[in-house]
Amino acid sequence: QETIKVVHPQFVPHHNMIDAMAMAPAKVSPFVVLFILLASKFITSDAFSYPIQKHNGLRLLANSVKSTNTIFTSPSTFSSLKSTASLNEEGTESTSKLQISSGPSLSHYDSVICGGGPAGLLAAIMLSRKYGPSHRIAVCERREAIPPSPNDNDVWSDIARFYLLGIGHRGQRALKEFDVFDDFEKASVEVRGRRNWEPGQTAEEDGKVTLQQKNVVSRILARDKLVGVLHHHIIENYSDAKIDLLYGYNVDPISFGAVDDKDSEQEDDVVKLRVSKCEDMSSNDSKYVASQDSEELCDVDESYEVTTNFLIGADGSARTIANAMEEFDMNRYSKLNPFRRLFAPKPFQVTRYVDDNPRVYKSVPVLIPSHWPGGLNYSARSRNSRITLEALPSDDAGNLCALLLMKPEDELAQANVDPSLLRSFFDEEFPQFGALIDDDEMAKVATKPSSSLPAFRYVGPRLNMGKRTIVLGDAAHTVKPYYGLGANTALEDVRVLSECLDEAASATSKNGQDDSVVPKAVQFFSDKMSADAASLVQISRNMDRPGKMFFVTFLLPIILDGIFHKIAPKIFGPSMFGMFQKQGIGFKQIQRKKRLDRTLQLLCIGTFFTGMGMAAKAGVKAVAKVIGKSEGFVFASTAAMAAAAILMKKIVVAATSNKSIEEAVEKK
Secondary structure, three states: EEOOOOOOOOOOOOHHHHHHHHHHHOOOOHHHHHHHHHHHHHHOOOOOOOOOOOOOOOOOOHHHHEOOOOOOOOOOHHHHHHHHHOOOOOOOOOOOOOOOOOOOOOOOEEEEEEEEOHHHHHHHHHHHHHOOOOOOOEEEEEOOOOOOOOOOHHHHHOOHHHHHEEOOHHHHHHHOOOOHHHHHHHHHHOOOOEEEEEOOOOHHHOOEEEEEEOOOEEEEEEHHHHHHHHHHHHHOOOOOOOOEEEOEEEEEEEEEOOOOHHHHHOOOEEEEEEEEEEEEEOOOEEEOOHHHOOOEEEEEEEEEEEEEEEEEEOOHHOOHHHHHHHHHHHHHHHHHOHHHHHOOOOOEEEEOOOOOOOEEEEEEEEOOOOOOOEEEEEEEEEEOOEEEEEEOOOOOOOEEEEEEOOOOOOOOOOOOOHHHHHHHHHHHHHHHHOOOOHHHHHHHHHHHHOOOOOOEEEEEEOOEEOOEEOOHHOOEEEOOOOOOOHHHHHHHHHHHHHHHHHHHHHHHHOOOOOHHHHHHHHHHEEEHHHHHHHHHOOOOHHHHOOOHHHHHHHHHHHHHHHHHHHHHHOOOOHHHHHHOOOOOHHHHHHHHHHHHHHHHHHHHHHHHHHHHHHHHHHHHHHHHHHHHHHHHHHHHHHHHHHHHHHHHHHHHHHHHHHHHHHHHHOOO
């Protein structure tokens, strides 16, 4: 049985007709298909319209006849995809049938999104909502595997395979704005506070519970599950949209169109891309592979050239688009003569920090007892800060996904560790958790290799290349996932981009220049968010420094903020964690506020000690005048008396301690 599939439906609004043809068991004449394609040519997208349709030629019609063994996620086959991905009686969904094998269906798109993660899929939803189903969108994701349904219990029951995200007020606001929050809420769980054990405290009752004081309660779910929520939201709510979800495809820019004003009048002011087929080298036909464990190999020989009016780089720490932007701008800058370089804008570059405090992790599932409170972040630290355990709730049934954070050179961070060593460590440092992990699970954790955390990086001094390309999310600012800033800021970037598109549309409509929406929006977004991208990474890195730098850049500021904010809350802001929870404030504003606070704090401390010194000097002078001795004699006598008092205090404490020990020995 064969089906007709439209591989290049550039002008195909009649999805019901095509779907009916796709499900018909009989063969359909190729002439009928050609007639439908040509007849539909007069219905095009208005948003970001491409003035010269020279890239819109049809591909070979012979490629449109495929077997039913594969399903291409394009607008004309959404109904087929939905029927194939139907839920069974248990509410789960099989992903093995959903394989992508076709390439891009168009040679020109209104928008191309590189990256099918949370930011990329939410950007596709945003654009389709804003410009309607005729807006042609391609989402290219290197991973071949189609995201599983958030209801697929067979996938998500393996708790330790996926690292979890905490979505706070920034991410939740974006999801609400694009009507995805209800689906997200069903797939996530609340975390209302924290239960922490200090180093050396191992009894169950030693765990101290601290409830959150937040206006918006954070919600927890696996990163891959959030991707599944967004993917299936598109499938279920945008079946009439022209969205090509291309899983297993990589994007490499060929050219960025008009880069500066002198290029703006060129005929082909579009971004040219090479879309290459990728294969997941770690794929398992019978089991979904978590995103952090996947490894792709892309074949440039099996590639397609497409163009777009708007390229969004949302491919996370892979930074395919950002790296290409850096290479392009550096080459362009190097060709300028020395005199022109003095006045030319700084080239786009990726600032890459050397990780001076590297950490790796191993994940382990933990089922807490029924009498332990749920909805909490459980944490504990071993003595000497060797290993930190951080556990977040995976569901409402008491299942936690715990991460063991350790240095890469740690013995327990290696693969194929003797399970007895890990068991011995838990018995000594984390017995309250070790009792909840059976020997089989302990062996799995000990023998598997550790996973690494991303290094701090950001792009600048702008987030765009030319007039039609931007980067956002982790592609623009990569941080370690300690403080819930990675995914949340990525989703927030999409919301800000939506606002910039609206502002650009309003500005261009007043000037009668509807064709310049994208260039203006690109500039607005870069101007708004480039400083925030740098500040976010700089702030996060200062909170992750090793050794003495940790005290100077993290611990001491938190202590000072706690003291001064309590004394004068209207002058001094809360600690950095409190600033992160403030709504409507960007990271550049936070950085400026904290720098102002530090200046005022140092000024207050300096004034205090200067005043104390002046008072002490006046006191010494007064005493010397009264007793008829020199000021030096009075100062030396005072210092000697203070030293003697401290020494006597230590002697009394030591004597009391020895007496207590003797009494305890005699009693025994």
